[in-house]
Amino acid sequence: EDQVTQSPEALRLQEGESSSLNCSYTVSGLRGLFWYRQDPGKGPEFLFTLYSAGEEKEKERLKATLTKKESFLHITAPKPEDSATYLCAVPGGATNKLIFGTGTLLAVQP
Amino acid sequence: ETGVTQSPTHLIKTRGQQVTLRCSSQSGHNTVSWYQQALGQGPQFIFQYYREEENGRGNFPPRFSGLQFPNYSSELNVNALELDDSALYLCASSLRDRVYNEQFFGPGTRLTVL
Numbered sequence: 001e002d003q004v005t006q007s008p009e010a011l012r013l014q015e016g017e018s019s020s021l022n023c024s025y026t027v028s029g030l031r032g033l034f035w036y037r038q039d040p041g042k043g044p045e046f047l048f049t050l051y052s053a054g055e056e057k058e059k060e061r062l063k064a065t066l067t068k069k070e071s072f073l074h075i076t077a078p079k080p081e082d083s084a085t086y087l088c089a090v091p092g093g094a095t096n097k098l099i100f101g102t103g104t105l106l107a108v109q110p
Numbered sequence: 111e112t113g114v115t116q117s118p119t120h121l122i123k124t125r126g127q128q129v130t131l132r133c134s135s136q137s138g139h140n141t142v143s144w145y146q147q148a149l150g151q152g153p154q155f156i157f158q159y160y161r162e163e164e165n166g167r168g169n170f171p172p173r174f175s176g177l178q179f180p181n182y183s184s185e186l187n188v189n190a191l192e193l194d195d196s197a198l199y200l201c202a203s204s205l206r207d208r209v210y211n212e213q214f215f216g217p218g219t220r221l222t223v224l
Binding site for chain 2: 004009032034036041042043044046049071087089091093094095096097098100101102103
């Protein structure tokens with residue numbers, strides 16, 4: 001069964017304190033891995049698509065990497081405005097429905 | 111380029127009632143997927159519409175139904191509302207013909223069932 005697991009569930013950082021979020025996946029035939037950012041009460045905002053193992057994508061303070069079993073979202077020198085829930089998802093089944101993890105709630109304190 | 115829009119933003123219903131949620135897809139996209147997100151959880155796939163037909167369904171009962179219109183907009187209907195239906199309902203649009211079809215989400219509709 002296709003599955004996505006994210007860790008940690010919650011992470012509290014001081015402003016400027018770099019860290020990484022983990023997304024482990026099990027899927028038959030990877031057709032991309034997606035990272036989203038979600039603010040409270042809002043819809044997920046698309047961040048990155050990673051297509052194959054070894055690929056890396058960057059956007060401002062965020063860098064996403066992909067291996068054959070997991071993906072990491074590295075946050076370098078975070079700011080309070082980076083506080084949000086970060087979700088990862090993989091397409092599954094014939095419809096490419098997204099299978100999400102439960103997310104990592106990131107809080108960056110000034 | 112117009113993003114995904116949803117209406118209404120918030121909705122309060124009582125148990126047993128029926129509700130209709132609406133979604134306009136991003137321009138150029140032909141596929142709409144609906145997700146339910148309970149508090150503290152990741153979104154769960156409800157169903158997907160492509161060319162005005164249901165194109166896959168998650169583990170949701172038949173009282174969850176939908177429509178897609180020729181302009182690719184979509185509706186989600188839920189009959190006989192239950193307390194557990196309280197959640198954020200998300201619509202996502204995508205272009206089916208792409209190999210890697212990123213899905214772009216709307217702001218969601220917060221449904222509260224009392």
